[in-house]
Amino acid sequence: MHPTDQEILVLIQMPAEREAGFDLLVKKYKQRLYWHLRKMVVVHEDADDLLQNTFIKVWNNLSTFRGDASIYTWLYRIATNEALNFLNKRRDELLNAFEDMEIIMASQLDQDPLFSGDEIQKRLQKSILTLPDKQRLVFNMKYFDNMKYEEMSEILNTSVGALKASYFHAVKKIRALIENELF
Amino acid sequence: MIEKENISKQESQFKVPDRYFEEFDQRLKNRINPAEERPTVSKLTMIKPWIGLAAAFLILTMIYNLIPNHILNSSLNKSSNLYESEEVEVWTDESFGIHELIDYLTIKNIATESVDIYPDSVLFSDLTHEDYIFLSHTEY
Numbered sequence: 001m002h003p004t005d006q007e008i009l010v011l012i013q014m015p016a017e018r019e020a021g022f023d024l025l026v027k028k029y030k031q032r033l034y035w036h037l038r039k040m041v042v043v044h045e046d047a048d049d050l051l052q053n054t055f056i057k058v059w060n061n062l063s064t065f066r067g068d069a070s071i072y073t074w075l076y077r078i079a080t081n082e083a084l085n086f087l088n089k090r091r092d093e094l095l096n097a098f099e100d101m102e103i104i105m106a107s108q109l110d111q112d113p114l115f116s117g118d119e120i121q122k123r124l125q126k127s128i129l130t131l132p133d134k135q136r137l138v139f140n141m142k143y144f145d146n147m148k149y150e151e152m153s154e155i156l157n158t159s160v161g162a163l164k165a166s167y168f169h170a171v172k173k174i175r176a177l178i179e180n181e182l183f
Numbered sequence: 184m185i186e187k188e189n190i191s192k193q194e195s196q197f198k199v200p201d202r203y204f205e206e207f208d209q210r211l212k213n214r215i216n217p218a219e220e221r222p223t224v225s226k227l228t229m230i231k232p233w234i235g236l237a238a239a240f241l242i243l244t245m246i247y248n249l250i251p252n253h254i255l256n257s258s259l260n261k262s263s264n265l266y267e268s269e270e271v272e273v274w275t276d277e278s279f280g281i282h283e284l285i286d287y288l289t290i291k292n293i294a295t296e297s298v299d300i301y302p303d304s305v306l307f308s309d310l311t312h313e314d315y316i317f318l319s320h321t322e323y
Contacts, residue, residue, distance in 0.1 A: 026208055034204075038197055048203075055211055117196030125196070 002028040005071045012062055022059055025071065030055075032145075033079045039140045040083040042105050042129070044114045050086055054079045069154060076155045080137060087133050102129045127177040131170055138163055139170040 003024055011021030033054060038047040057078050065074065091101050106126045109115055117125065128136055137156065141147045142163075149160045156163070 023208070026211060030207055031204060034199075035197075044197075044199060051207075052211055052214060056215060059215055114198040114200070115196060116198050121196045 009067055009071060012065065013067075015063075018062055022062060025058070025075075026055055029072070029075050033075060036076065036079055036140070036145070037083050039144065040133075040137065041086060042125075043108055043112065046086065050079070050082045054082050057082075073151065073154045080155060084133055084137075105129050123178055124174070127174040130177065131173065134158075135166050135170050138166045139174070142167050143171075 008021050008024050008028070011017040011024065014021075030051065034047060034051050037050045037054075038044065041047050041050065054075070058075060065071075069077075087101070094101050094104065106129055109122060109125055109129075115122070115125075128139060131139060134156070138152065141152050141155075142149075149163050152158075152163050153160050158166075
C-alpha cells in the first residue's frame, strides 16, 4: 500500500525527510512512468535511461517543488519532456542520415526480444508509431492509460478541446492503417 | 473499429528484464549518490602544510643569521684577547734616534718577540754587510 501524494509531499518539504519522501515517490510511480516512456520509445534500454533521468531531475528539483501542481502531474510532465527531447534528438541524428525514424522504430519492434505481443498487437504498435510524437502521446495517455483530458491538459499544457481533436484524428488514422492492412 | 477488449494492455505486450523494477531503486540511488564521495577540503586545510614549511624555513633562516654572528663575535673577541698586547708607539722621526731606541727597549724591558723591527728601522741604518751576516748567525 503506497502512501498518498499528500503524505509524500509533507516528507519532501522537510529537508531531513526529503530522501525518505523521494524513495516513496520512486516506489509509487516508477512502473507507471516506465510504461509511459516505454510506449513512446519502444526499446527497454531507452525507457530505462529516460526513467532514471526523470527521477534524477525530480531529485535535483525536489527542494523547489512548490506543490502547486499534483506530484503525479509534475512527474508525468518531466517524464514526457524527457521522452519528447529524446525523440527530437534521435530524429535530428537520423535526419542527417536520411532515415525515417518511424521505420526504424517499427524495425526495432520487430527485433525486440522484450516484445511479446501477437501480430495484431504488433500492427497496432506500428500504426501508433506513424503518429506525430505529441499525437502519439495523447493516444497512449487516453487509450492505454485511460487518463482524463483535464489531467492530460495539465501535463501537456494543451487545452482539453485540442486534446480531444488530436485523439479523434489519431484513432481515425490508426483504424485506417489497420483496416487497410498497411501494416 | 479498434476493439479495446481484443487488444491487450500495452504493458503486457512489452516485457522487462527479470527483477528490473525490484533493482531499479538501488541503481537509481547509485547514480544519485556515487559511492564514497570525497569530503570537500577547505583551501586553508590544503595550504596548511605549506604554511608550516614556510614558517620552519623562516625560523631556520633567522637562526642561521643570528647564531653564527653571535658565535663569530664571541670568537673574534677571544682571538682579539689572545692577540691583545701592549701597544708600543715607536716614533721613527729624526728626534728618536738609534740610541734612544736602544735605551727605550732595554729600560722598558719589552720582550723582543713583541717588537716588530722592520728592515728600514733606524736600528739598521748604520749596519754594514758584514754586520748583517754576523747578526743573522747570532742567537740572542
